């Protein structure tokens with residue numbers, strides 16, 4: 001705290017003297033709005049005192065980083081007899097600065113019970129559960145706000161809104177019809193789904209965590225994690241350190257958990273869908289169904305889709321990475337050019353994005369003082385690529401296991417392994433509700449991958465069987481076999 005020290009003493013020059021003041025303060029509560037006027041005041045003060053000011057960032061003697069640290073550089077260069085104030089550049093200062101003083105105000109590292117990396121649905125749910133139980137949790141997001149760069153069609157069961165107590169005014173459209181266009185016929189399902197914009201949805205999810213007491217740090221990219229005997233050290237770009245008892249990786253398919261510790265989802269060409277998607281402007285569009293299109297030329301192992309919102313339509317194509325036959329943008333163009341909705345082609349594209357979807361469950365989702373959740377743990381439907389509901393289910397379990405570990409002060413790998421057991425049980429219960437067991441879907445998709453060598457419609461067959469569910473198996477087989485032979 002408050003260390004004043006001489007940083008360097010350059011040869012003294014009679015007519016000039018200077019002061020280089022650097023203030024580093026971590027975990028500051030100030031934001032840009034507050035700091036900029038301070039910079040302006042310092043600038044005017046330096047002019048009043050006939051000092052020239054120099055800064056690395058320009059003419060305001062101030063530069064600072066975001067969220068929980070500021071770094072202020074001020075250099076005054078005065079000349080006793082002359083009053084030239086504005087013609088001083090970096091080199092001049094570095095060469096002639098006579099006295100350099102560094103003032104460093106260092107706050108201790110931020111300490112908390114749990115750090116959750118990634119404020120997607122998985123991370124926000126985990127943080128919320130932990131905060132609701134009265135423990136300290138810091139939710140860290142690399143983007144300026146949760147969901148800013150998320151790539152998603154944004155369709156999900158309406159039940160999520162009730163379960164998570166989210167405001168219904170963020171729902172873009174109700175999706176009560178899903179039309180699946182198989183190569184041999186159309187099948188209509190009646191889900192109770194809704195569509196959202198992911199940036200809006202993710203912000204609301206994160207807000208719920210914050211309302212429950214979680215601290216949200218945005219604009220903070222986590223670059224490294226160290227496991228110490230007594231704690232975890234989570235290190236962000238800019239070397240900010242957060243110390244905690246447990247870290248939860250909810251950072252999506254390219255998770256640091258796998259890169260650093262070998263747990264969580266392992267990205268392989270056989271285990272990821274590559275997706276390309278566009279948001280097309282179409283104000284007050286009449287589309288009220290989610291369309292899924294299976295066609296070898298659109299995607300040999302995957303599908304094309306359209307998902308409506310009030311004033312836009314999301315359209316995209318996904319394909320298992322190692323089954324790609326062409327550039328996915330060409331597949332998307334092909335899909336849109338062949339789409340029966342001719343209106344889709346002529347309209348303005350708001351954005352075009354690409355992302356990976358993990359479609360294989362991770363083998364291990366826990367370690368000493370750490371858990372992995374959501375896409376980072378491969379908690380995605382391996383056939384359809386849907387993952388929001390699984391991320392939320394996994395997030396709840398991860399949060400509950402963190403709470404138990406904190407209550408019992410047991411952060412061993414053995415204790416945390418119960419999280420994986422609970423996750424397996426949770427996915428098993430899907431078998432008895434609407435959704436088939438995720439792991440059997442994974443197994444089934446591997447069997448159909450063999451079948452693909454003989455029949456290029458293996459993926460649509462797999463999709464038809466798994467979408468309809470186990471109760472509809474005979475009707476689906478009839479649909480596939482009879483209608484294909486027609």
Ligand SMILES: Cc1cc2nc3c(=O)[nH]c(=O)nc-3n(C[C@H](O)[C@H](O)[C@H](O)COP(=O)(O)OP(=O)(O)OC[C@H]3O[C@@H](n4cnc5c(N)ncnc54)[C@H](O)[C@@H]3O)c2cc1C
Nearest residue numbers: 118120121122142152153154155222251252374375387388
């Ligand atoms: C094109 C596409 C369409 C999809 N459509 C649907 C759909 O309609 N319905 C559905 O259910 N699922 C869909 N999914 C899948 C769904 O988007 C994911 O399964 C879901 O978002 C997983 O949530 P998550 O919280 O695990 O990860 P994410 O939502 O990916 O969140 C991870 C968060 O971590 C942050 N982050 C990453 N690294 C760091 C770091 N080092 N430091 C700090 N922060 C970090 C990211 O910025 C991000 O906010 C789709 C996916 C794609 C790619």
